[in-house]
Amino acid sequence: MNTNEPLAMGPLSGLKVVELGQLIAGPFAGKTLADFGAEVIKVEPPATGEGQGGDPLRQWRLLHNGTSVWWQVQSRNKQSVVLDLRSEEGRADVRALAAECDVLIENFKPGTMEKWGLGFDQLSRINPGLIMLRISGYGQTGPYRDLPGFAVVAEAMGGMRHLMGEPGRVPVRAGVSLGDTLAALHGVIGVLLALQARSQSVSLDAPKGRGQVVDVALYEAVFNCMESLLPEFSAFGAVREPAGSALPGIAPSNAYRCADGQVVIGGNGDSIYKRLMHAIGRPELAEDPGLTNNAGRAARVDEIDAAITAWTVQRSVDAVVATLQAVSVPVGRIYTVRDIAADPHYRARQMIQTITTADGLQLDVPGIIPKLSATPGSIRSLAPSLGEHTEAVLALQRTPRPVLD
Known part of the structure; x- marks a missing residue:
């Protein structure tokens, strides 16, 4: 300018x-x-x-x-x-x-x-x-x-x-x-x-x-x-601990390995979760009565994350992003500043x-x-x-x- x-x-x-x-x-x-x-x-x-x-x-x-x-x-x-x-x-x-x-x-x-x-x-x-x-x-x-x-x-x-x-x-x-x-x-x-x-x-x-x-x-x-940190401790004595790239108690929401990099996926909405599971070829997890809400998914987060990872590791970042965006599942590559500088949305905004x-x-x-x-x-x-x-x-x-x- x-x-x-x-x-x-x-x-x-x-x-x-x-x-x-x-x-x-x-x-x-x-x-x-x-x-x-x-x-x-x-x-x-x-x-x-x-x-x-x-x-x-x-x-x-x-x-x-x-x-x-x-x-x-x-x-x-x-x-x-x-x-x-x-x-x-x-x-x-x-x-x-x-x-x-x-x-x-x-x-x-x-x-x-x-x-x-x-x-x-x-x-x-x-x-x-x-x-x-x-x-x-x-x-x-x-x-x-x-x-x-x-x-x-x-x-x-x-x-x-x-x-x-x-x-x-x-x-x-x-x-x-x-x-x-x-x-x-x-x-x-x-x-x-x-x-x-x-x-x-x-x-x-x-x-x-x-x-x-x-x-x-x-x-x-x-x-x-710090969101729910204090009230959870006050009510339940719960001390939230580090969880890497996951968001404890919210599932699935994590970073996942791909064949050539990593992506982040936020599939924690009830309807979003179903679309995600169908997209990765796991309809049984999409329709499991125990996984219809966040509480049930949070209890079985390791199982869900393993299913997602098994799918993402076989695909490129571009393929994962394209597949999930097509079914309106929040997904994104993990940007470096090089990615930011080249991104058309940053420029458009x-x-x-x-x-x-x-x-x-x-x-x-x-x-x-x-x-x-x-x-x-x-x-x-x-x-x-x-x-x-x-x-x-x-x-x-x-x-x-x-x-x-």
């Missing part, structure tokens, strides 16, 4: 956000708001003798001309302002930005912002409508609040890591930071809720309405996605978009989700160079405002 073309403003046009976070959780929340039209001013630390400065993500994973290609995704549609929050001048500039913004995002260790004189109580006195999104490992309260928390620990504490892997083996991790991303998305939800609440609290003494803190803990964002970076690199990047029919999000600008907007943004903040009678 040509980022110089004028694009329709998103539904968050007019919303001003200051992003103080680094790496993944806070910046992912900022990216999501920016994709839908918010003006996001990303505050980054200056270079020091110990490092190159800026968000460390600039230097993470694979680099092109010294900058991570990931940076082009995480910081698109943002402005970069360099401020030293350890200096009083830098903190004063943040206060000036906070006085006029709608949302401030931070993901420092709890207490850091207060130590700098930038806590919610301090900033809300100069901007009563301020909404502060605070993302941390364990939240702003509780006995663990002061412990350092990363996504890898949150995924473990939230219950996810225990379930990932093969029974009896060391748990594995997903190859991405799920805890950070889940926390960011919960944070965006919280910001939108707080904006709605603010609009309902407008009064003469609060013309913009009252802001509030959105407190998101990484482990809680993970725990919120604009989930792969092409940008040209400032140094001429043609780069495919993930598109925007969710899809809004009337006010869609857009990529309006490339990820900024370090401090690219410092002078312009601070000049605006430091310009004396006219005094109105």
